[in-house]
Amino acid sequence: MTVEAEKFESQLFEQIELLTEKESEHTRVGLYVYLKPENGIEEHRLSKSQLEQMFGKHNHELTKFELINKNENVLADLTVHFSNGIIDCVEIWNKLGDYPKEELLTYELKRI
Template identity: 35%
Template sequence: MAKYKIEYLTEESFEYTGVGVFVSFKHSIGIEQHKLAIDNVLINGLEIESTSLEVGAEASVSVNKGLIDYLEIWSYSGEYPTQELADYTLRQSWTNGQGREIIVK
């Protein structure tokens, strides 16, 4: 997934559930050249820390037809804010993952 080009993704919609959020994506022209060799897969093992979250959260990425379809986030505490997180650290935590992080302040 490291080769996947995030600049081809635009957030299309947010569905807040109270315990998390579903983020759907729109794809820009040119993304086809970066399709993944997997289909109908849910990739788990992403952890989120934020000052807006009591304990933290976990995230999964849904891949459909080789393209990222949506991101699902759910809070460990059972409560999630109803707006985008102002600050967060997103970390790979799956077995044999490289532990990469995205930090937004």
């Protein structure tokens, strides 16, 4: 959902298909999920021009989403980070306090 209706949506979906979780880091109030690109992702890299169309010259990140799980007291900002035109990290930051250490099995993802 984080790339639906974005410019270059199909290119971003192709990237997602070629990413696997490399590692994650729990930060008490959030979580970083670092991603590893697989072979073939280069052909779906966003060019400098495409990045500028999406984000301007700086801050190549999608920041218009919230992750919600009321049972776990989670209302979190979700940010998708890009490095050199490829998605490389998802950051989750809970605005209500500590983020659960266990993976959330259910949640709502809301565009803000």
